Amino acid sequence: MSKKSTGELLAQMDHYGSRHYARSSVCFAKGKGIYVKDTDGKEYIDAASGYGSVGLGHNHPRICALLRKLNAVDKDGWGVVGIVPNVHPTPQLGTMLEYACTKAFGYDKALTTNGGVEAVEAAIKLMRKWGYTKKSVERGKARIVICEGNFHGRTTTVVGFSSEPTYRENFGPYAADAFITVPYGDYGAFAKVMQEDAESGAPTIVGFLVEPIQGEGGVRIPPPGYLKACAFLCEKNNVIFCADEIQAGLGRTGYLLASWHEGVKPDLVVIGKTLGAGKHPVAMVLGNDEHMVFTPGDHGSTHGGNTTAMAIALEALAIIKDEKLCVRSAMMGASLLHQLRQELSCGGAAKIAPLVRGRGLMIGIVLAPGVDSHMVIDELLKNGVMTKDAHNVIRITPALIITETEVKRLAELIGKTFAEIALRTLPKE
Ligand SMILES: Cc1ncc(COP(=O)(O)O)c(C=O)c1O
Incomplete structure (x- = not known):
């Protein structure tokens, strides 16, 4: 160069x-x-x-050493495989998924993606499919509650419910009824929306997507007890509590997940950023079997789960623990x-x-x-x-x-x- x-x-x-x-x-x-x-x-x-x-x-020295290993080829030109069709497991993918589920976060299953917003999109799809197949919501009617001041990334679905006009205005049309906005940190407003839905006779709310601390929104911390109360209400109303911990997770706020400050275990959790150790984009959605409802054909990605990303993510999680x-x-x-x-x-x-x-x-x-x-x-x-x-x-x-x-x-x-x-x-x- x-x-x-x-x-x-x-x-x-x-x-x-x-x-x-x-x-x-x-x-x-x-x-x-x-x-x-x-x-x-x-x-x-x-x-x-x-x-x-x-x-x-x-x-980080451990990440650099790992990359050297991943990029090395032997005298005959053989090295670690990079990308294979995702139907074929690799040692890196399996090991990382098992570690993330059993050792790091405590969930049944995880889905890996290339970046944060892609994982948020996967979570939105999971909430909707769960709503249709498990909660018997009428097809095409599923709604997700989101918060004012949110930032979940830049795809068209996600900017469609952004409160920031410059992120949203020129990129529609958007599905008008797919998301309900409530003020961040206002439990009463959330409870009202949930109550109206429950009393409607045919509930359509399938999920609540929330950042435990709004980063892009200006490091806004909700009042104490907010997350716990919202998670409790979600459980009561058979609604998925999905935490977007892409920014606040992985130790950033003092716990591996920021939701843990309030003893909340989200039904679905989305992580990214530090998972890639500043070297390779990688993100992930985790949840238990009842919410990880994808079946073959529902989702996919060429690079999602590639061996470099998986090896780095595993090492990143290990470094967070070891150090x-x-x-x-x-x-x-x-x-x-x-x-x-x-x-x-x-x-x-x-x-x-x-x-x-x-x-x-x-x-x-x-x-x-x-x-x-x-x-x-x-x-x-x-x-x-x-x-x-x-x-x-x-x-x-x-x-x-x-x-x-x-x-x-x-x-x-x-x-x-x-x-x-x-x-x-x-x-x-
Ligand atoms: C809370 C949150 N969600 C989602 C995203 C989007 O992640 P990415 O930029 O990796 O797509 C971000 C990025 O800043 C974020 O802070």
């Missing part, structure tokens, strides 16, 4: 890349642990971690939250960022109305911190391997950046 300057890379992207992202002028080339380096060699703390998908840090990354995330997250609150509690910074919230290493700095989040992201980048904005919130999701020293440095750099922004933008008192 020819070595291009940063300017040339940007021009190349501008010319050939589809315009579906507002591109940054910083191009990244290397990564190690919680750090990345741009194409000019400047180092940054990666507090965006690939939309939360680099939970193990960049180039106790859930506990680490809980401890480092609590420390980071505390230090960020201290850094942003006084002077002008508090006026720009009046609230910091989070659980584990999923933290959001809420900006005051009118503060331009893109400007904040750019200033943080200048000071060597990569973050991601989610509406009016700066999302801080570093790798779960972050150390106490790195937490301190991250909090100080963020504090310094907000103090500088305050000095520059707030009127002198």
Whole structure:
């Protein structure tokens, strides 16, 4: 590959890349642990971690060693098989499924996909098929309850129920009655919809799809007890409780699944992101036999379940366990939250960022109305911190391997950046 300057890379992207992202002028080339380096060699703390998908840090030594093994060929040219038709089991697929079901999450079955939204789509199909075949819902009438402020990905079905107009508006038509939106965190609103359905004489609600913490929605944490109460109501009304843990799962919030904070075991759970260790896209839906209702022909994918993805997913789950990354995330997250609150509690910074919230290493700095989040992201980048904005919130999701020293440095750099922004933008008192 020819070595291009940063300017040339940007021009190349501008010319050939589809315009579906507002591109940054910083191009990244290397990564190690919680750090990345741009194409000019400047180092940054990666507090965006690939939309939360680099939970193990960049180039985790065990993942790199595994990839070397997977890519090796012997002197005769034989190596690990990559993709075979999915009717043929491979050792990697079977081993990963068994580990995920029996050791990691405790479910009967799992279905692997190439990315998060594909797994969400599979979960939607499962809920609908279960509704028709097990709950006797009239065919074509199944409805799924979803939450305002949701983010479940970008396929046409999923953007059809997004609350974000830019994600949705130009991509219809959508099935008008297929999804019912309720306010996130409002148990009363959910209970009302469920009651109306139960009293209708012919219930059509088959599932409730919910993020335990809304990531893209701005690190919104529902009130304590919300998930548990909703899960209980789902059980009572014979409705599938499906948690989208693509962002909040796999240790990000201090437990392997964020639903476990409330002792909830979702009927279906969707995971992704860190499962691919920042190297290979892979996601998964898990559930028990009664809800995993697919039969041959119902679903399929060319790459879903490929051996590289499966070997990486297995190793990622093992690393989370071996390195106790859930506990680490809980401890480092609590420390980071505390230090960020201290850094942003006084002077002008508090006026720009009046609230910091989070659980584990999923933290959001809420900006005051009118503060331009893109400007904040750019200033943080200048000071060597990569973050991601989610509406009016700066999302801080570093790798779960972050150390106490790195937490301190991250909090100080963020504090310094907000103090500088305050000095520059707030009127002198
Ligand atoms: C909660 C949630 N669900 C689904 C998705 C979609 O995942 P992917 O981008 O891998 O399709 C995301 C991505 O950010 C997410 O945060």
